[in-house]
Amino acid sequence: MDAFFAAIEERDHPELRGLPLVVGADPAQGKGRGVVSTANYAARRYGIHSALPISMAWRLSEKARQRGEPGAVFLGVNHRRYREVSERIMALVRRHAPLVEEASIDEAYFDLSRAGSFDRAAAICRQLKREIQDQERLTASIGLGPNKLVAKIASDFQKPDGLTIVTPEEAEAFLESLAVRKIPGIGPKAEARLARQGLRTVRDLKKFSPEELQGWFGKWGLELYERLRGRHEAPLQEEYEPKSVGEQETFSTDTLELQFLFDRLLHLCRHVRKRLLAEGFRACRTVVVTVRFADFDTRSRSHTLAAATAALDRLQFFAMKLFMPFLDRRENPRKKRIRLIGVRLEKLEK
């Protein structure tokens, strides 16, 4: 889906149409914490994009206002609403494909191999885009390819409202001229590392052997060698079981107030436990507590129990036990304030 959260808000608030729109954290007059979740295309023209600090988005919007352009409208995230819309769209997709993998709230893979040809599959994609437009007044971008990797990259190739078709014969050439960053799994760090060696495109990276890539990237290097050539065997996965559930909370101001910190930690335990049970799990064996200090130094401690538990007092006991050392002189000698606390449960049992 194209700029999904922002597109839903724009659709549901006609008075906002055409204005730059930012969905994300509260900007609090430029002093807010948090980031942009989604910006619509008008806001992107100001340089506002996903994951940008909301304070920066605010600044960019103010600058635009000074130039005489409209300032951006900032909205909070209405996750429940987006989930509803997502479910209706996924249902539309399911009418066309026997196998659908919901990759995220606004992204799915679906298997059209039964269509028998790329032409017939492309016709189905056009039909689906029409249905999404007619029934939801939203646009989607679709990539059609011989596997999930190529389809995903193709879906991103022409946005918004795009349809990009890449046949098996075209796949390798299609990838060659792209930036390495377009390959899922190559993130900012790997991109920068490669750029330092003058390697920018898929073509540049294809000069190296599997062993060389393995030397740089470990196990993932072998997988990367295949991906650079458009090869990807991963099957569609209808559903999968979560391996962990967790929650974290960034405070509006960094603090060392013990009563407050304990209170938030215990509350996170309650909430995470509730979600664990709601997901259909009976218990867990590992508790992880994360602390982020004011300087963004982020640490975690974990404890694995001999026997699984879901008893709130046990979870809270271990969470406290894991948390306390962060307050200790040795662990935090400069008395850094705490910015975030997180609790995660792992080794889940059904």
Added chain:
DNA sequence: TCTGGGGTCCTAGGACCC
């Protein structure tokens, strides 16, 4: 400009077992 929240997977060292 100052960095959310929900996750997954990989690596590396150490303990421990046979």
Added chain:
DNA sequence: TCTGGGGTCCTAGGACCC
């Protein structure tokens, strides 16, 4: 005197994705 090899589990951190 100086110590193999294979394996599993736990812990901590980091890269990456949406």
